[in-house]
Amino acid sequence: MVMLDVLIIGGGVVGCTTARMLAGYQLKTALLEKASDICEGQSKANTAIVHGGYDAKPGTMKAKYNVMGNGMFQKMCSELDVPLKWNTSLVVAFSEDGIPKLEELKHQGERNGVPNLSVIGREELRKREPNISPAACAALLVETGGIVCPYELTVANAENAAENGVRFYRNAPVTGIQKGEDCWIVQSGAGTFSAKAVVNCAGLYSDEINNMVSEDKIRILPRRGEYYILDKKYADVFHASVFQLPTKMGKGILVTPTVDGTILIGPTAEDLDVRDDTRTTSEGLAKAIRFGSLTWEHIPMRDVITTFSGIRAHCDRDDFVLGEAPDAPMFFNAAGVESPGLTSSPAIGRYLAELIAEKLHAKGNPNYNPIRKGIPKFREMTNEERARAIASNPDYAKVVCRCETVTEAEIREAIRRPVGARTVDGIKRRTRAGMGRCQAGFCTPRTVEILSEELHISPLEVTKFGGNSKLLSGNLFEKGDGAE
Amino acid sequence: MRTVDILIVGGGPAGLAAAVSAYESGCRSILILEREEALGGILKQCIHNGFGLHTFHEELTGPEYAQKYIDKVVEYQIPYQCCTMVLDITEERVVTAVSNVNGLQQFQAKSVILAMGCRERPRGALAIPGWRCSGIYTAGTAQKFVNLEGIMPGKKVMILGSGDIGLIMARRMTFMGAKVLACVELLPYSSGLKRNIVQCLDDYGIPLLLNHTVVDISGRERLEGVTVAEVDPETKQPIPGTETYYECDTLLLSVGLIPENELSKLAGVKISSATGGAEVDENLETSVPGIFSCGNVLHVHDLVDFVSQEAEKAGKKAFQFVQGQLAENGARIPVTGGFGVAGAVPQVLHAGSGGSPVTLMFRPKGVYRNAKISVSAEGTELYSRKYRILTPGEMVSLELGPDLLSRAAGAKELTVKVEA
Numbered sequence: 001m002v003m004l005d006v007l008i009i010g011g012g013v014v015g016c017t018t019a020r021m022l023a024g025y026q027l028k029t030a031l032l033e034k035a036s037d038i039c040e041g042q043s044k045a046n047t048a049i050v051h052g053g054y055d056a057k058p059g060t061m062k063a064k065y066n067v068m069g070n071g072m073f074q075k076m077c078s079e080l081d082v083p084l085k086w087n088t089s090l091v092v093a094f095s096e097d098g099i100p101k102l103e104e105l106k107h108q109g110e111r112n113g114v115p116n117l118s119v120i121g122r123e124e125l126r127k128r129e130p131n132i133s134p135a136a137c138a139a140l141l142v143e144t145g146g147i148v149c150p151y152e153l154t155v156a157n158a159e160n161a162a163e164n165g166v167r168f169y170r171n172a173p174v175t176g177i178q179k180g181e182d183c184w185i186v187q188s189g190a191g192t193f194s195a196k197a198v199v200n201c202a203g204l205y206s207d208e209i210n211n212m213v214s215e216d217k218i219r220i221l222p223r224r225g226e227y228y229i230l231d232k233k234y235a236d237v238f239h240a241s242v243f244q245l246p247t248k249m250g251k252g253i254l255v256t257p258t259v260d261g262t263i264l265i266g267p268t269a270e271d272l273d274v275r276d277d278t279r280t281t282s283e284g285l286a287k288a289i290r291f292g293s294l295t296w297e298h299i300p301m302r303d304v305i306t307t308f309s310g311i312r313a314h315c316d317r318d319d320f321v322l323g324e325a326p327d328a329p330m331f332f333n334a335a336g337v338e339s340p341g342l343t344s345s346p347a348i349g350r351y352l353a354e355l356i357a358e359k360l361h362a363k364g365n366p367n368y369n370p371i372r373k374g375i376p377k378f379r380e381m382t383n384e385e386r387a388r389a390i391a392s393n394p395d396y397a398k399v400v401c402r403c404e405t406v407t408e409a410e411i412r413e414a415i416r417r418p419v420g421a422r423t424v425d426g427i428k429r430r431t432r433a434g435m436g437r438c439q440a441g442f443c444t445p446r447t448v449e450i451l452s453e454e455l456h457i458s459p460l461e462v463t464k465f466g467g468n469s470k471l472l473s474g475n476l477f478e479k480g481d482g483a484e
Numbered sequence: 485m486r487t488v489d490i491l492i493v494g495g496g497p498a499g500l501a502a503a504v505s506a507y508e509s510g511c512r513s514i515l516i517l518e519r520e521e522a523l524g525g526i527l528k529q530c531i532h533n534g535f536g537l538h539t540f541h542e543e544l545t546g547p548e549y550a551q552k553y554i555d556k557v558v559e560y561q562i563p564y565q566c567c568t569m570v571l572d573i574t575e576e577r578v579v580t581a582v583s584n585v586n587g588l589q590q591f592q593a594k595s596v597i598l599a600m601g602c603r604e605r606p607r608g609a610l611a612i613p614g615w616r617c618s619g620i621y622t623a624g625t626a627q628k629f630v631n632l633e634g635i636m637p638g639k640k641v642m643i644l645g646s647g648d649i650g651l652i653m654a655r656r657m658t659f660m661g662a663k664v665l666a667c668v669e670l671l672p673y674s675s676g677l678k679r680n681i682v683q684c685l686d687d688y689g690i691p692l693l694l695n696h697t698v699v700d701i702s703g704r705e706r707l708e709g710v711t712v713a714e715v716d717p718e719t720k721q722p723i724p725g726t727e728t729y730y731e732c733d734t735l736l737l738s739v740g741l742i743p744e745n746e747l748s749k750l751a752g753v754k755i756s757s758a759t760g761g762a763e764v765d766e767n768l769e770t771s772v773p774g775i776f777s778c779g780n781v782l783h784v785h786d787l788v789d790f791v792s793q794e795a796e797k798a799g800k801k802a803f804q805f806v807q808g809q810l811a812e813n814g815a816r817i818p819v820t821g822g823f824g825v826a827g828a829v830p831q832v833l834h835a836g837s838g839g840s841p842v843t844l845m846f847r848p849k850g851v852y853r854n855a856k857i858s859v860s861a862e863g864t865e866l867y868s869r870k871y872r873i874l875t876p877g878e879m880v881s882l883e884l885g886p887d888l889l890s891r892a893a894g895a896k897e898l899t900v901k902v903e904a
Contacts, residue, residue, distance in 0.1 A: 228611070229608070276704075278615070279614050302609075305609060306606070307613075308616065383580060387587055390582065390587040390588060391587065397582050397585075397587055399519065402569070403746075405569075405571065437603075438603045438606060439606035440606075440625075441622045442603065444621070444625055445628050445632075463618065464617070464705075467705045468705040469618040473639050473733065473734075474636040475634065475635055476635065476636060477634045
């Protein structure tokens with residue numbers, strides 16, 4: 001049994017930011033993730049927006065932590081070397097009768113403490129976004145809206161936490177939690193742990209984890225959102241993240257640039273019976289385009305590079321459930337965290353870490369280093385920097401992913417780093433290899449080879465995202481291992 | 485910065501043929517940059533036969549066909565660099581590349597020939613609904629695994645799209661012991677070569693399901709099956725009630741090839757929305773003087789033989805440009821594709837192109853029987869030819885002689901169209 005001070009359940013953005021915040025204290029902390037990698041749930045499949053905070057109802061946890069988290073993003077992303085862009089958000093009305101509703105949203109935002117909100121008219125809107133559909137007549141301008149790469153952010157938090165002593169266990173689903181003597185006993189796919197405090201950051205499964213120990217039951221109502229990603233050639237079509245003013249037809253579809261230069265359109269909102277049904281559907285995808293076209297009249301469908309869906313962990317309480325469970329001392333929830341969860345994550349992490357540290361009388365960690373450097377990205381270097389990178393590591397001269405110009409050096413480093421990549425998707429999220437317009441058509445064979453070399457496993461054992469998601473079925477030149 | 489007369493981006497069939505032809509035209513300062521470990525491009529993994537019937541009058545495999553050109557490159561001692569990825573090309577023809585041997589390099593080229601080939605359209609671009617599991621590959625990726633790495637991607641295979649690589653892989657996977665269930669094609673006809681349908685599907689009893697598509701993908705981790713439905717030939721929308729589930733562990737996609745023109749765009753080359761390749765004149769020169777384009781990066785060809793022919797011309801013309809002898813006489817006459825014509829190349833002719841014939845190529849947009857193809861200038865027919873059958877799978881190549889071109893002089897536009 002592994003003895004811990006704090007055990008975090010869930011390796012999404014909330015779990016990983018909490019881990020990093022806890023690393024700032026003299027506490028023995030570990031994190032369990034049920035999937036083959038961190039960032040395999042809603043943290044990898046969302047709108048990637050740093051929300052201003054106008055949307056949540058005043059007085060809710062969502063409103064409080066959104067605005068607080070937004071204010072922490074700049075420092076966090078600077079410390080962690082994660083790309084962040086304050087591109088502003090716009091909430092667009094498509095008819096004159098929407099303008100009073102924009103004013104209401106502005107007022108709501110102001111009550112939440114969002115600074116610099118203003119309603120802009122047709123002319124100003126068109127000046128900012130020349131490609132917006134002619135029907136757009138006014139918008140709420142959110143100066144504090146931004147965009148960030150959600151997987152790089154999650155990975156960066158995890159890496160920094162690991163460098164500061166937090167242990168990460170993947171393929172470690174929690175199967176049971178019991179009250180021990182002054183501790184919790186947690187059974188998992190990675191063995192049994194005892195911890196003085198347990199933090200539930202289990203996202204879509206945060207109700208199951210909470211309900212294992214608390215009579216204060218909660219329920220997650222999974223809600224699916226489907227998205228499109230378009231080619232980088234449209235990087236300049238929209239500057240802000242363009243939301244649609246919610247109407248009785250629905251919450252609207254967002255059209256936004258991403259920090260990586262692609263365009264993202266989505267999400268739909270569909271309540272599910274099954275919580276991990278991340279399928280895309282023809283209805284959902286059609287709907288995203290139908291509503292997205294309100295903002296961007298002629299969406300160039302021939303430049304779609306991929307589609308995906310993400311599931312939000314919507315809670316039956318319609319708010320985040322944060323803090324110590326009322327009937328389970330030293331069991332802490334960050335449950336029901338859905339949008340604006342990404343934006344709220346640093347504030348949630350800080351709140352929980354401070355709370356736990358206080359309860360455990362933990363001292364600050366004098367050796368804590370908040371700085372993490374990202375994997376140097378060849379595609380973003382100047383030619384002089386490229387020449388230097390190649391001189392120090394010749395693998396920088398081997399371009400593996402052509403579309404995103406990702407080199408072998410970056411892929412190998414992604415595997416070798418703390419909490420490193422173990423799967424093809426893990427490499428994709430850490431380097432963007434395979435995320436471009438050919439969607440890994442050219443680089444898959446080489447990526448599989450590198451994973452196989454680095455992990456000392458057969459190419460046949462390499463998976464897309466763990467479990468049975470193997471890429472290959474048989475070796476043609478080894479006896480007994482070939483195709484049928 | 486090194487200088488070179490002709491820099492060729494890509495060492496596949498187009499780049500090789502362009503290099504050989506430039507050398508044979510007299511050029512002695514040529515450099516081929518190839519991003520993979522060896523010359524040959526996609527032909528390296530095309531181990532089936534059927535190449536070279538037009539060029540060499542014999543049936544060769546892809547590697548054999550490529551080797552004929554590689555042998556010439558070696559014989560002529562034309563310099564080439566493998567493992568070298570071009571990162572940037574400017575309008576002034578400064579080429580930046582990175583190589584594992586030479587690191588970061590820059591070249592000033594007098595002329596550049598774009599020969600980067602094409603890529604396959606992936607699943608994401610089709611927005612096929614369902615799970616995003618493993619086991620879904622483009623046909624070319626699967627071909628690389630099987631033919632170059634000796635690894636099977638799966639055992640029970642469905643193929644979506646009837647492009648040539650998909651057809652070839654249907655047979656290849658069958659040879660290697662996999663069960664290929666069917667080849668599913670959205671259109672009422674295949675976009676592949678007739679001979680591939682016969683030799684790769686019919687001969688192995690693999691059904692070709694026309695007017696069908698994959699509407700759902702099952703399998704949370706590894707692919708477990710696909711749902712195929714019939715589509716309305718007009719709207720291409722699935723017809724409810726026609727769904728059939730096929731259990732399979734692999735889905736191969738052969739749903740279109742896209743010329744890889746990201747570098748061309750960096751150089752400011754104008755791209756045709758019809759072909760996805762550069763707009764060129766009869767000399768295969770792009771909108772940027774001194775930059776030429778040939779092969780599948782210009783437009784997706786049906787046979788490699790025609791890639792070689794086109795590239796030979798590009799090599800010759802590029803050298804003429806280097807020597808200052810590439811005359812662009814007379815007015816520019818745009819060539820437009822009328823009914824039934826998808827992406828005619830070249831897009832522009834010069835009225836007095838100096839007496840040499842011009843090759844005009846395109847793919848028919850549909851299947852047309854007993855059809856006529858005509859070239860006309862402002863309503864006056866200058867050329868026509870009858871065809872028993874035209875299909876999108878087989879390219880049409882028209883040789884426009886000096887006589888026709890002289891009659892076209894003064895025309896504001898040439899139109900090529902199908903009359904069916």
